[in-house]
Amino acid sequence: FNMQALQLHVQREAELNPQASYYNVAVLKYQVSSQDPGRAPLLLSAECQRSGTVTRVSLDYHCCPATAPSTQLTAVQVLLPLDHTASDLQCQPPASWNAEEHRLLWKLPNLSPTNHSKGSGTLCASWQCLEAPRGPPPSLAVQFVGSGTSLSGTEVELVGSRYRMSLVKKRFATGKYMAGCSL
Template sequence: MQTLTQRISCLVKITGDFTMSFPAGITCILTTSPIAPVLSFRLVNIAQVDHFLPNQKLLYSDPSQSNPDSRDLWFNMQALNVYLQREAELNPQASYYNVTLLKYQVSSQDPGSAPFAALTNVQVLMALDHTATDLQCQPPAAW
């Protein structure tokens, strides 16, 4: 009998959005202030993040920053004001507005780092070059 033993590696990719909430009253502050201060923020502990995709309509970032574990971003205040005013017109009763600022991706080779429950009824199709017999699967599965 022939035994098929093959180690299957796993790469977990986690993607997400970074969203910031603004109170509805901020539109009045931004439109009545003669010179609105530029809002900025810093992301820290980001060495493990593979990819960033900032909302280019709303954010500026200097990709040449020297510290690989942090990133400074600042708002295009005119674009933010226009965006929030439009949200206020579309949702006049809202008490706050969520703004997606960036998308990110983190990778890990540890399947335990995946943020979901155990998978069931998963089908894996593999092309085999040879006839396989005496197959064993951990955890147990139906072939």
């Protein structure tokens, strides 16, 4: 650490919030990208079927216990943008419809890789448009958070006697993961 920079940061935090008994300092943030699906904490398989003006999308999801065996995935959201002419919308399980943004939103309960019934499932939606779609199939956006572990196994240790870490939080989160549907 650049201890002088750390000290200045904590000093600024103290000036902004003088009543606080402690200050959180983000020590390490990093981004992991892998083309190996086995390293993902949530495995996804999306399919899109089109027949004339009717589109049907399904998304199978499954927590991967090998990646984060004891971590629940929280704040799991799946977004599906639809054509502005979509009508006769049907969803299983039910999803929230945002008419202004023309998208469906599923908010899933916490997913656990150790409980099969709460770690996997399928989302389905079907709708009809005024005319047959011509562009690429819709893309699903998936977001989630996992706490208590890191996907890379990175550990942090502060060596020295002047400072101590009293609370270390480990967390991973997706940005927006886009799962394209295959036809």
